[in-house]
Amino acid sequence: MIEWALAACVALVAAAGLYLASSRDLVAMIVGLALLGSAVNLFVFAAGRLGQAVPPIVEAGAAGAAVANPVPQALVLTAIVIGFAFACFGIALALALAAYDHRADADALEQAEPPPRPDGDPGELP
Amino acid sequence: MSSLLIATPVLVPLFTAALTVALARRPRRQRAASAAGALLLLLCCAALLHDAIGGAVTTARFGEWAAPFAIVFRIDRAAALMLTVNAVLALAVLAYPGRGGALATPFGPPLAHGLLAGAGGAYATADLFNLYVWFEIMLIAALGLIVAGRKPAQLEAGLKYLVLNLFGTVVLLAAVAGLYGLTGQLNYEALARALAGRGKDPLALLLGALLLLALLIKAGAFPFLFWLPAAYPVLPAPVQALFTALSTKVGAYALLRVLHDVFPAGAPAYSEALGWIAAATMVAGVMGAVYHYDLRRILAFHSVSQMGYILLAAALGGVAGIAAALFFSIHHILVKANLYLIAGMIARRGGHHDLRRIGALAHSDRALAILFALSAAALVGIPPLSGFWAKLLVLREGFGQERYLWTALALCTGALTLLSMAKIWIEAFWKPHPAAPAVQAAYPPGAWAACGLLSLLALAMGLMPGPLIDFLYAAAGTMAAPPAGGAP
Numbered sequence: 001m002i003e004w005a006l007a008a009c010v011a012l013v014a015a016a017g018l019y020l021a022s023s024r025d026l027v028a029m030i031v032g033l034a035l036l037g038s039a040v041n042l043f044v045f046a047a048g049r050l051g052q053a054v055p056p057i058v059e060a061g062a063a064g065a066a067v068a069n070p071v072p073q074a075l076v077l078t079a080i081v082i083g084f085a086f087a088c089f090g091i092a093l094a095l096a097l098a099a100y101d102h103r104a105d106a107d108a109l110e111q112a113e114p115p116p117r118p119d120g121d122p123g124e125l126p
Numbered sequence: 127m128s129s130l131l132i133a134t135p136v137l138v139p140l141f142t143a144a145l146t147v148a149l150a151r152r153p154r155r156q157r158a159a160s161a162a163g164a165l166l167l168l169l170c171c172a173a174l175l176h177d178a179i180g181g182a183v184t185t186a187r188f189g190e191w192a193a194p195f196a197i198v199f200r201i202d203r204a205a206a207l208m209l210t211v212n213a214v215l216a217l218a219v220l221a222y223p224g225r226g227g228a229l230a231t232p233f234g235p236p237l238a239h240g241l242l243a244g245a246g247g248a249y250a251t252a253d254l255f256n257l258y259v260w261f262e263i264m265l266i267a268a269l270g271l272i273v274a275g276r277k278p279a280q281l282e283a284g285l286k287y288l289v290l291n292l293f294g295t296v297v298l299l300a301a302v303a304g305l306y307g308l309t310g311q312l313n314y315e316a317l318a319r320a321l322a323g324r325g326k327d328p329l330a331l332l333l334g335a336l337l338l339l340a341l342l343i344k345a346g347a348f349p350f351l352f353w354l355p356a357a358y359p360v361l362p363a364p365v366q367a368l369f370t371a372l373s374t375k376v377g378a379y380a381l382l383r384v385l386h387d388v389f390p391a392g393a394p395a396y397s398e399a400l401g402w403i404a405a406a407t408m409v410a411g412v413m414g415a416v417y418h419y420d421l422r423r424i425l426a427f428h429s430v431s432q433m434g435y436i437l438l439a440a441a442l443g444g445v446a447g448i449a450a451a452l453f454f455s456i457h458h459i460l461v462k463a464n465l466y467l468i469a470g471m472i473a474r475r476g477g478h479h480d481l482r483r484i485g486a487l488a489h490s491d492r493a494l495a496i497l498f499a500l501s502a503a504a505l506v507g508i509p510p511l512s513g514f515w516a517k518l519l520v521l522r523e524g525f526g527q528e529r530y531l532w533t534a535l536a537l538c539t540g541a542l543t544l545l546s547m548a549k550i551w552i553e554a555f556w557k558p559h560p561a562a563p564a565v566q567a568a569y570p571p572g573a574w575a576a577c578g579l580l581s582l583l584a585l586a587m588g589l590m591p592g593p594l595i596d597f598l599y600a601a602a603g604t605m606a607a608p609p610a611g612g613a614p
């Protein structure tokens with residue numbers, strides 16, 4: 001039951017993330033990627049299996065009851081921190097671009113790759 | 127002691143990065159510290175290579191955890207050689223004066239060493255999640271270098287680089303998590319054992335394909351190549367040279383590792399698709415290079431095209447294929463980085479990067495013309511230069527496996543490479559200057575030192591390929607047949 005609920009959650013968040021990431025608005029694009037990252041984080045967490053178990057702190061020598069798998073928890077913490085840093089950097093970058101030309105639009109990004117001239121020759125970079 | 131040495135490809139650049147941050151307000155000392163760090167890194171990598179030459183595989187388990195649980199660094203012949211090539215390149219790039227470029231700002235040296243640390247970790251690690259972390263470190267350092275100049279074009283390039291590569295790392299993380307959920311392992315050796323019998327298991331194949339997809343995005347392969355020609359052309363020459371070694375090649379190397387070290391059972395299932403992707407990458411890249419007139423854009427599209435050869439060798443597989451991919455990577459790192467640096471010198475002398483605005487350099491700059499001609503001929507693959515042997519190794523294996531169509535496409539790509547290099551030669555060096563040339567800046571000795579060092583190395587590789595090819599065949603042998611027993 002809980003597995004299906006989590007799977008649905010991952011699918012929903014990933015779908016929302018992909019939808020936003022394919023947007024033309026730069027900030028929405030970055031937020032979408034961050035959402036996609038969150039969906040993957042949930043997936044990482046689920047890779048350690050779901051279920052009721054005691055925390056993985058075991059006395060020395062005590063052979064175990066069902067303990068939770070600590071590895072995915074460590075992995076997901078790392079991934080959350082990295083993903084958050086990238087989301088912050090990306091939003092700052094998108095805002096800096098928006099401040100430059102006052103429209104945070106993916107179609108307006110023609111500085112780094114100037115379009116061809118009217119006669120078909122390649123455009124000129126500064 | 128050996129576990130300290132094996133960690134130096136990460137520790138030395140990280141320590142140097144911290145030191146250069148502390149010296150950010152003293153540019154001269156910062157540059158000195160940065161150069162000293164690169165030199166120390168080269169010495170450590172050379173020591174690792176010396177240990178690895180006989181075939182010894184150095185491993186270190188951090189935290190003294192038992193075999194499959196610890197994060198493992200493992201350096202064999204291939205990893206040691208690639209690390210050494212990177213260190214040589216870093217030294218050359220830091221010697222090249224980056225006036226007005228990202229490396230000249232206080233942010234430059236720490237970020238460059240951060241990039242080196244990420245690449246060092248990616249080469250040294252034998253743990254899938256750890257690989258993901260090193261890729262993220264490389265990504266954030268690379269982004270810092272891209273946007274450090276703060277020009278609008280660079281911010282835009284940074285955004286494109288960020289979006290496509292971030293998607294790649296998200297896919298990488300998903301694949302790592304899926305493989306962990308399937309096998310309960312992250313260590314390469316343990317994963318290889320757990321996946322050994324699963325060459326036909328659809329779930330394992332799907333997760334493996336997801337992993338390869340992520341690494342193909344990192345390597346700039348055909349439909350995912352667009353971050354590369356968007357980002358490289360707006361960067362200063364030394365940063366381009368650094369990136370050519372430290373971004374796509376690391377992706378290709380990780381792909382080789384995954385195909386032949388982690389999931390060899392699945393490799394036959396992927397080779398067909400990978401071969402076609404490689405062929406498309408070669409052709410798409412070289413088409414862009416033929417069309418464009420800006421030196422930096424031509425070279426960026428060439429970088430894509432040459433990644434196609436490396437991926438083709440990886441797809442062909444086997445000991446010969448792996449050796450060819452490694453030889454091609456080393457050749458391309460040396461020659462292509464040199465071409466980016468030479469393009470920087472051409473632009474400084476001619477006044478512009480666009481070929482339509484410069485000319486007549488063959489009369490005013492004979493030494494530069496010779497340097498460029500040598501590197502361009504090596505890239506095209508004119509015997510006896512390094513590119514000839516690199517392409518020969520790939521093509522011979524392609525013929526050997528009766529992949530005639532892929533081989534024919536590779537040959538056509540070679541002809542178009544010649545065309546676009548001849549275009550640069552004619553436009554920049556032979557044709558008369560379209561306008562009265564502006565006052566030309568002379569270039570400092572550091573530029574000559576960097577280009578001369580790289581040219582000599584590439585020349586040596588072309589004139590005496592035998593020892594290197596023998597060494598790479600031995601390295602490929604260890605990679606294709608990882609030790610089946612327990613971890614040492």
